[in-house]
Amino acid sequence: MPKYDALSFFYAWLFNPHRVGAIAPSGTALADVMTREIDPTLAPIIELGPGTGVFTRALLGRGLRETDLTLVEANPEFAKMLQGRFPQARILCMDAARLGESGWFENAPVGAVVSGLPLLNMSPKTVMSIMAGAFSHLRPGGAFYQFTYGPRCPVPRPFLDRLGLKAVRVGGALLNVPPASVYRVTRRAPSKWIGG
Numbered sequence: 001m002p003k004y005d006a007l008s009f010f011y012a013w014l015f016n017p018h019r020v021g022a023i024a025p026s027g028t029a030l031a032d033v034m035t036r037e038i039d040p041t042l043a044p045i046i047e048l049g050p051g052t053g054v055f056t057r058a059l060l061g062r063g064l065r066e067t068d069l070t071l072v073e074a075n076p077e078f079a080k081m082l083q084g085r086f087p088q089a090r091i092l093c094m095d096a097a098r099l100g101e102s103g104w105f106e107n108a109p110v111g112a113v114v115s116g117l118p119l120l121n122m123s124p125k126t127v128m129s130i131m132a133g134a135f136s137h138l139r140p141g142g143a144f145y146q147f148t149y150g151p152r153c154p155v156p157r158p159f160l161d162r163l164g165l166k167a168v169r170v171g172g173a174l175l176n177v178p179p180a181s182v183y184r185v186t187r188r189a190p191s192k193w194i195g196g
Contacts (some may be wrong), residue, residue: 001143008112008191014109021127024031024107027054027173027176028054028058029094029174029175029176030054030147030172030173030176030180030182031054031055031057031058032058032149032173033080033147033171033172033173033182034055034058034114034145034182035055035059035061035062035114035145036171037112037143037145037184038059038062038064038111038112038114038145039064040062040063040064040065040068040188041061042093042110042111042112042142043064043065043068043111044068044069044070044105044108044110044111044113045059045064045068045070045110045111045112045113045114046069046070046072046099046105046112046113046114046134046137047059047069047070047072047113047114047115047116048072048096048099048113048114048115048116048117048130049070049072049073049074049096049115049116049117049118050071050072050073050078050082050116051073051075051078052078052081052114052164053071053081053085053086053119054116055114055116056069056071056082056085056086056089059135061076063182065088066086066087066088066089067088067089067123068105069086069089069090070089070090070092070093070105070110071086071089071090071091071092071094072092072096072099073091073092074093074094074095074096076093079091079092085122087123090104092104092105095131096115096117096130096133096134097126097130097131098129098133099130099133099134099136099137100129100132101131101135102133102137104137105137109137109138109139109142110138110139110142111138111139111141111142111143112135112142112143112144112145113134113137113138113142113143113144113145113146113147114145115130115134115144115145116147117130117146119148119154119155120149120150120154121147123124124156124159127156127159128162128163128196129154129160131144131155131163131165131185132156133160135165135187137164140187140189142186143185143186143187144168144185145170145182145183145184145185146182146183146185146186147173147180147181148180148181148182148183149178149179150181151187153167153169154183155167155183160185164187164188165183165185165186165188166185166186166187166188167181167183167184167185168183168184168186169181169183170182170183170184
């Protein structure tokens with residue numbers, strides 16, 4: 001990880017710890033787990049809270065093109081950095097809770113959302129808005145990938161139930177600082193009616 005990235009991330013955390021959520025960018029071990037199920041057939045992809053671009057680089061390493069990526073970053077300094085590093089990606093400097101208000105993906109629903117957002121630091125209303133907004137753009141079979149430093153999925157079960165979603169832990173990164181778990185959130189399959 002470039003030294004500049006670590007310092008930028010630390011200062012962003014220092015000034016707004018609830019929005020940034022960690023004192024350093026995610027490591028490559030976590031980026032590998034977050035992106036291992038994603039390939040170019042799932043394009044386009046939304047990344048929420050890309051920060052300095054650790055997951056973005058991992059997605060490009062999976063064969064996606066910059067033009068396949070929409071990076072949603074609320075921090076203007078990170079958004080400017082991302083624009084310089086990934087000039088062909090679409091960079092949206094906005095709050096991820098507003099994702100549902102956009103019509104950017106009507107003609108090309110996304111196959112996956114990769115989230116680096118600190119959901120545990122956010123209000124229940126914000127988490128619901130982010131999840132509902134993300135799933136409004138996900139095509140059938142699409143998945144939302146979220147990591148956490150906590151012991152369980154950062155999207156509470158009542159929220160999943162309300163939105164008709166399910167979460168499965170798909171792996172962990174013990175070498176990340178701090179260690180993290182990754183969850184895949186998808187729509188639940190419709191219940192089959194058994195007639196009598």
